[in-house]
Amino acid sequence: MRQRDRSEQPIKGRRANRPKTRTTATPSIADLQKQVGVLTRELRDAREHQAATADVLKIISRSSVELETVLDTLVGTVARLCRADQAYMYRRQGDMYRLIAARGLSGEAKEFVLTHPFASGRGTATGRAVLERRPVHIPDVLEDPEYTYWEGQKIAGFRSMLGIPLLREDTLAGIFSIARTHVEPFTDKEIELATTFADQALIAIENVRLFDEVQKKTRDLEESLQQQTATADVLKVISRSAFDLDTVTTAILRSAMELCNAPTGLLHLRDDDVFRLKLALGHNQETVAFNLAVPIPLHDALHRRGPVHPGDYGHYEDMWNDPAYRFKKAVKMAGVRAGVVVPMFREDEVIGLFSLARPDPGPFTPSHIKLVQTFRRSGGDRHRECAVVQ
Numbered sequence: 001m002r003q004r005d006r007s008e009q010p011i012k013g014r015r016a017n018r019p020k021t022r023t024t025a026t027p028s029i030a031d032l033q034k035q036v037g038v039l040t041r042e043l044r045d046a047r048e049h050q051a052a053t054a055d056v057l058k059i060i061s062r063s064s065v066e067l068e069t070v071l072d073t074l075v076g077t078v079a080r081l082c083r084a085d086q087a088y089m090y091r092r093q094g095d096m097y098r099l100i101a102a103r104g105l106s107g108e109a110k111e112f113v114l115t116h117p118f119a120s121g122r123g124t125a126t127g128r129a130v131l132e133r134r135p136v137h138i139p140d141v142l143e144d145p146e147y148t149y150w151e152g153q154k155i156a157g158f159r160s161m162l163g164i165p166l167l168r169e170d171t172l173a174g175i176f177s178i179a180r181t182h183v184e185p186f187t188d189k190e191i192e193l194a195t196t197f198a199d200q201a202l203i204a205i206e207n208v209r210l211f212d213e214v215q216k217k218t219r220d221l222e223e224s225l226q227q228q229t230a231t232a233d234v235l236k237v238i239s240r241s242a243f244d245l246d247t248v249t250t251a252i253l254r255s256a257m258e259l260c261n262a263p264t265g266l267l268h269l270r271d272d273d274v275f276r277l278k279l280a281l282g283h284n285q286e287t288v289a290f291n292l293a294v295p296i297p298l299h300d301a302l303h304r305r306g307p308v309h310p311g312d313y314g315h316y317e318d319m320w321n322d323p324a325y326r327f328k329k330a331v332k333m334a335g336v337r338a339g340v341v342v343p344m345f346r347e348d349e350v351i352g353l354f355s356l357a358r359p360d361p362g363p364f365t366p367s368h369i370k371l372v373q374t375f376r377r378s379g380g381d382r383h384r385e386c387a388v389v390q
Helices: 029-062 067-081 107-115 125-132 150-156 188-241 245-259 285-293 328-334 366-389
Strands: 086-093 096-103 136-138 160-168 171-180 264-271 274-281 314-316 338-346 349-358
Touching: 067 086, 067 096, 067 171, 067 188, 096 107, 096 171, 107 150, 125 136, 125 160, 125 171, 160 188, 171 188, 245 264, 245 274, 245 349, 245 366, 274 285, 274 349, 285 328, 338 366, 349 366
Parallel strands: none
Antiparallel strands: 086 096, 086 171, 136 160, 160 171, 264 274, 264 349, 314 338, 338 349
16 A cells, blocks of 8 residues: 655644635624615605605696696705705796795795896806806805805805706706705705706796797787688678768777777767767766767877877876876776777878777787777778768
């Protein structure tokens, strides 16, 4: 037999070398409970965020024209999820940004923000967000060297602030902002969450903008169709009535009243240096009698003192309180506040006045005034033809 080599023999008193095995420390029950708690909170927060997002999206889909409802829900939801004491939503109007929704403000603070719109600038978080077109986070406005919005800060009391721009492609539609009244910077997760809801606010604003555009186009189309129909009806009356001036002017005045939502109308025709009442629609007997007895002087043709030229008209949002309006007694007797007066010309000579009025103060739209001017030209043409025949 081969003798065992001396080096292979074990040395007495020593243990043979064996490969070492690594041992992993077993987590304690307390550590496992802590990890479960963290995961449970993260899962609860994620579910809460998803539920809140779903609720907001439902409101947006149901209330596409109720922007105030959507934004009020948005600012309240973000303030709660991001542990913010205050939330602000601003909408762009020209170069300024005006408050349209808020949460967590006192009455004094809200009134101040409403009456003090802001522009782009380094002095506020929102102003910087406008300039930089990205979220701007100020951990403590009192320690920020560029911050200058001290009066607003004193009234509202915010310290940590986040401003997020509402961007539609390259167009800035508004600013969303959240704040805390103590110093506690917002976390990356809170900033990301607030940005997500800012995107939803932009969707709501865009929905309303598009809806308003469609509604305006629809109203314009309906109004144009009504005007075309009314004009066609007047032309039919003119063609059938030959030289019956009373019938024609009545049809013209009535159509103008209907299309301009004016319940009352008057037609005055010139008699030397005054205009005398020829036709009254929608007025009580007392008002008609007063207008018959009190003609309008030529120098007050537009119901205010001054000359009158082709293309002129008088427009009064509140005749009772307009210092330039000359016939307050008559309109108070008639119970009307808003009015428009359009002179009727034959060549360059004023020959009559069309006037419409409403009981409530407020403006006539430019399209309504243009419509009355169109009908006035029809009346002037018919009056000229009748004069030629006579």
